Amino acid sequence: MDSNKEDSYDFDKLDHIDRKIDENRVRKKDDDRLKLVETVFDEKTRLILFSMISKGYFDALEGAISTGKEANVYFATSKEESIAIKIFRIDAPSFKKMRGYIEGDYRFKKIRGKRSGFIEMWAKKEFKNLKRMAEHDVPVPQPIYVERNILLMEYLGEGDSVLPLLRDCHVNKPKKLYKNLIETVRTIYRDAKLVHADLSAYNILYNEVKEEFFIIDVSQAVLTDHPKSSEFLLRDLNNINQYFQGFGVDIIPLDKIFTWVTGFEANEILIYETLNK
Numbered sequence: 571m572d573s574n575k576e577d578s579y580d581f582d583k584l585d586h587i588d589r590k591i592d593e594n595r596v597r598k599k600d601d602d603r604l605k606l607v608e609t610v611f612d613e614k615t616r617l618i619l620f621s622m623i624s625k626g627y628f629d630a631l632e633g634a635i636s637t638g639k640e641a642n643v644y645f646a647t648s649k650e651e652s653i654a655i656k657i658f659r660i661d662a663p664s665f666k667k668m669r670g671y672i673e674g675d676y677r678f679k680k681i682r683g684k685r686s687g688f689i690e691m692w693a694k695k696e697f698k699n700l701k702r703m704a705e706h707d708v709p710v711p712q713p714i715y716v717e718r719n720i721l722l723m724e725y726l727g728e729g730d731s732v733l734p735l736l737r738d739c740h741v742n743k744p745k746k747l748y749k750n751l752i753e754t755v756r757t758i759y760r761d762a763k764l765v766h767a768d769l770s771a772y773n774i775l776y777n778e779v780k781e782e783f784f785i786i787d788v789s790q791a792v793l794t795d796h797p798k799s800s801e802f803l804l805r806d807l808n809n810i811n812q813y814f815q816g817f818g819v820d821i822i823p824l825d826k827i828f829t830w831v832t833g834f835e836a837n838e839i840l841i842y843e844t845l846n847k
């Protein structure tokens with residue numbers, strides 16, 4: 571990376587970010603998401619984005635791909651490549667929900683009291699989980715960099731057309747995809763030693779042409795020794811089963827699939843609860 575870039579403030583680029591923020595504001599005004607956009611870009615976030623530009627991670631923030639409850643995802647470009655930028659909201663309303671996933675994970679023993687510290691950890695957790703999965707050849711966006719509440723990762727899409735959610739796709743060979751997905755869950759469990767914990771057709775991106783899928787949104791993924799990992803895994807597997815059942819695929823019963831993934835039998839009560847939620 572060019573060290574001069576670090577020192578020279580490029581006000582054109584900062585101005586570009588400001589303009590993008592303004593455009594978002596105008597666009598979002600009608601649907602009441604104005605507040606959300608503004609809270610994502612708090613002063614510190616804006617400065618970090620700018621410093622990322624000056625370090626050469628990307629050149630321009632092109633616009634929002636998704637605005638969610640906990641994070642917004644943006645599309646950014648540089649000369650060489652496009653990247654996705656996930657910005658966790660410092661004022662995330664689901665702060666409480668996040669706690670349960672971090673407690674019980676020895677990698678995050680020192681939970682800091684401050685909300686911003688907590689969200690920072692959430693972004694780092696997603697980065698680490700992506701890295702772990704990528705190291706074991708799980709199809710995920712490659713993580714690039716993380717700082718405070720901002721995660722940079724590989725952009726999944728071509729040009730400005732982002733890959734759609736599996737939820738919205740036409741699947742030609744559902745049986746084959748079902749098998750591949752279950753195998754991936756097993757790899758995540760056995761090799762990466764993780765459970766996704768929010769797996770569904772909403773957190774899988776799909777390339778209809780190449781018949782390729784990518785697992786995303788892994789901030790809440792937990793280590794397999796997390797006290798609730800079996801409960802989370804059952805929920806993930808049940809979501810996948812239900813989705814493919816809708817395509818008429820002969821699905822594997824939840825208890826069998828759990829044992830195939832983990833190598834041990836699931837607690838019957840947990841299975842019952844998962845199936846009857």
Ligand SMILES: Nc1ncnc2c1ncn2[C@@H]1O[C@H](COP(=O)(O)OP(=O)(O)O)[C@@H](O)[C@H]1O
Pocket residue numbers: 635636637638639640641642643654656711723724725726727732733735772773786787788
């Ligand atoms: N690496 C990526 N490349 C392209 N689009 C992405 C990428 N990561 C996330 N997205 C898009 O952003 C949306 C939200 O991201 P996600 O990580 O699922 O966050 P959340 O569901 O918590 O808001 C996804 O549904 C997807 O459309």
Ligand SMILES: [Mg+2]
Pocket residue numbers: 772773787
């Ligand atoms: Mg998601």
